[in-house]
Amino acid sequence: MKRFWLALLSAIALIGLLALPSVSAAVTPRVDLKVLLVSSGPGADGPLQLAAWKETLDAMGVPYDTYDRSVSGPVTSAVLQVSADHGKYNALILTDGTIMSNWVWTPPGEKEAIADYERSFGVREVADAAGPASGFGLDFSGQQGSPAALGVAATLTTAGQQVFSYLNPGIVVPYESGLYMYLAVPFYDLPLWNGWGVTDVTSFTTLVQGPTVGPGWFGSPVAPSTIVGIANHADGRQQLVTTVNSSDWTISDKLLHIGMLNWVTKGLYLGSWRNYFSIHFDDVLLPDSRWSITGHCTPGEDGCTATTADIRMTPADVTRAAAWSQANGIRLDVVFNGQGATPSGAKGVKKGQNDALTTALLAAKTKFGWISHTWSHEDLDTASLKTIVDEINKNQTWATANKAPMNPAELVTGGHTGLSNPVTPTALARTGVTRIAGDASVDPAARMLGQAIVVPRHPSPVYYNVGTKAEQLDEFNWIYQTDPWVPHPTSWNQYLDLSATQMLGFVVGNDPRPFFAHQANLAEEGVFYDVADELLVRYRAWFSVPTAQPTMTDAGTLLMQQAGWQSALTAGQVTAYIQSGAVHITATAPVSVPITGTSIGSVYGPLRSGWVSVSPTAPASIAVP
Numbered sequence: 079m080k081r082f083w084l085a086l087l088s089a090i091a092l093i094g095l096l097a098l099p100s101v102s103a104a105v106t107p108r109v110d111l112k113v114l115l116v117s118s119g120p121g122a123d124g125p126l127q128l129a130a131w132k133e134t135l136d137a138m139g140v141p142y143d144t145y146d147r148s149v150s151g152p153v154t155s156a157v158l159q160v161s162a163d164h165g166k167y168n169a170l171i172l173t174d175g176t177i178m179s180n181w182v183w184t185p186p187g188e189k190e191a192i193a194d195y196e197r198s199f200g201v202r203e204v205a206d207a208a209g210p211a212s213g214f215g216l217d218f219s220g221q222q223g224s225p226a227a228l229g230v231a232a233t234l235t236t237a238g239q240q241v242f243s244y245l246n247p248g249i250v251v252p253y254e255s256g257l258y259m260y261l262a263v264p265f266y267d268l269p270l271w272n273g274w275g276v277t278d279v280t281s282f283t284t285l286v287q288g289p290t291v292g293p294g295w296f297g298s299p300v301a302p303s304t305i306v307g308i309a310n311h312a313d314g315r316q317q318l319v320t321t322v323n324s325s326d327w328t329i330s331d332k333l334l335h336i337g338m339l340n341w342v343t344k345g346l347y348l349g350s351w352r353n354y355f356s357i358h359f360d361d362v363l364l365p366d367s368r369w370s371i372t373g374h375c376t377p378g379e380d381g382c383t384a385t386t387a388d389i390r391m392t393p394a395d396v397t398r399a400a401a402w403s404q405a406n407g408i409r410l411d412v413v414f415n416g417q418g419a420t421p422s423g424a425k426g427v428k429k430g431q432n433d434a435l436t437t438a439l440l441a442a443k444t445k446f447g448w449i450s451h452t453w454s455h456e457d458l459d460t461a462s463l464k465t466i467v468d469e470i471n472k473n474q475t476w477a478t479a480n481k482a483p484m485n486p487a488e489l490v491t492g493g494h495t496g497l498s499n500p501v502t503p504t505a506l507a508r509t510g511v512t513r514i515a516g517d518a519s520v521d522p523a524a525r526m527l528g529q530a531i532v533v534p535r536h537p538s539p540v541y542y543n544v545g546t547k548a549e550q551l552d553e554f555n556w557i558y559q560t561d562p563w564v565p566h567p568t569s570w571n572q573y574l575d576l577s578a579t580q581m582l583g584f585v586v587g588n589d590p591r592p593f594f595a596h597q598a599n600l601a602e603e604g605v606f607y608d609v610a611d612e613l614l615v616r617y618r619a620w621f622s623v624p625t626a627q628p629t630m631t632d633a634g635t636l637l638m639q640q641a642g643w644q645s646a647l648t649a650g651q652v653t654a655y656i657q658s659g660a661v662h663i664t665a666t667a668p669v670s671v672p673i674t675g676t677s678i679g680s681v682y683g684p685l686r687s688g689w690v691s692v693s694p695t696a697p698a699s700i701a702v703p
């Protein structure tokens with residue numbers, strides 16, 4: 079990666095004279111709710127941070143403009159404001175934070191234009207990967223390099239625990255070894271350096287601190303180093319400065335960007351964020367076939383001649399599932415096939431009197447979510463309208479007779495079949511289904527199918543046909559044996575590492591799509607629990623805020639809102655600004671708008687967020703608390 083421009087440190091650069099705050103005009107200023115990402119182009123510092131911030135803002139649905147200085151020239155007032163009473167951005171994120179460093183040359187007037195805008199409109203700034211420059215009020219320790227080489231175990235200060243209050247206060251921020259970091263400390267006597275004109279920063283608040291370093295180049299004594307902190311300037315401006323770079327593949331950014339965005343927007347922005355973790359278990363009540371470790375195949379598939387015993391949950395597995403769910407505060411959704419309640423095929427057995435699993439599951443029915451998986455798991459790709467309707471209705475009838483609390487509007491078809499069957503929309507309309515599951519690995523976007531929303535589900539890293547760790551490991555390595563891009567785990571712990579990493583990427587990605595596994599994974603060795611426990615251990619090491627668990631119905635609504643909002647943003651259909659203590663939103667087409675920091679929605683982490691409907695005839699004005 080390109081280093082910060084440390085070479086330019088040749089002398090103590092004097093900062094310019096401070097402009098006086100502008101006298102407020104008669105017109106109440108308007109500031110648009112939009113973020114400006116400033117980059118210095120691919121040849122300078124910042125492309126990695128730019129990619130990281132775009133990923134964050136895209137995932138959260140935050141509107142932004144990108145300004146590339148290498149193409150469009152230095153940032154001027156015209157870039158930032160329409161007039162003295164109309165600012166275009168409520169937050170500035172400098173993906174190349176060195177722009178504002180006194181160690182770095184920029185075209186005349188550029189630093190001043192940015193500072194003037196922030197001062198006039200009360201707008202904050204993130205100076206990402208800005209380095210340890212004296213202008214930020216930072217003294218450099220001389221230590222720089224990869225976090226691993228520097229021995230960094232970065233932690234949150236008390237102030238950091240407030241800005242990043244959704245994180246575990248004891249978190250060790252997982253800065254990846256591929257990053258480049260400078261260790262700095264705030265000047266030991268800021269008013270002194272202020273008086274000498276070295277900096278106009280009056281105080282520096284460290285949020286993320288690293289190892290103790292020092293003494294600094296300017297004589298700061300040995301002290302805990304700063305990696306992320308807030309520089310408070312004499313004129314009231316505030317910068318959040320980081321001394322480490324980042325990238326779209328870094329987990330450290332996924333963790334910290336949320337708090338940085340909350341801070342830089344003063345907690346008010348379009349967009350919203352949750353960590354989601356919903357999990358479905360398909361084929362409940364039915365048996366699943368079992369992978370053969372000796373034959374490397376599954377009986378019934380691809381001409382497999384091996385034989386194995388099927389896998390089916392027992393009453394003890396129901397007890398274990400309910401206990402795990404309660405202990406972890408995670409709802410497990412059973413996606414059931416009523417036909418499995420009569421495994422012997424006996425006619426007239428409606429309440430599972432003959433089946434211990436059915437009895438146990440119904441006894442614990444209120445401890446799970448219930449979703450229909452059709453009556454018999456029939457392949458619906460070429461099924462008739464009557465067959466599809468029967469498969470849906472029979473399962474619902476069974477659930478109703480047994481008082482299993484399913485929502486008849488939700489449906490998962492066997493193997494996600496029937497989604498391209500031309501009669502399926504009619505079948506869904508006749509049975510009142512408004513949510514139908516899809517496979518996110520082949521069909522990732524939510525869409526309409528007749529009256530129903532297709533809710534894509536992420537395959538979990540445990541296969542439908544395994545009840546033991548050995549089976550899971552063997553099948554994974556057999557499938558990917560010739561794929562050089564996929565790791566080949568030789569131990570269960572390695573497999574857990576892979577699985578938890580993959581799932582966490584979705585959980586922390588503001589992604590309401592549910593995961594799906596199978597009843598086999600709750601049976602025997604319970605391979606699901608190992609994977610989920612590893613996932614949750616890691617999650618809780620990072621986050622204090624629990625995961626949100628939307629139902630399939632809510633997930634469908636959220637996914638369509640997210641999709642509709644993205645198209646409205648792309649089409650430029652929405653204008654939002656803050657003026658006179660209220661947010662004003664107008665739209666040229668009806669759209670649901672995500673908003674954080676008002677009275678709309680529910681509290682998640684430090685802020686309240688939700689969705690507000692706006693149309694050309696019904697703009698929204700929301701008071702800012």
Ligand SMILES: [Zn+2]
Binds near residue numbers: 361455491
């Ligand atoms: Zn199934």
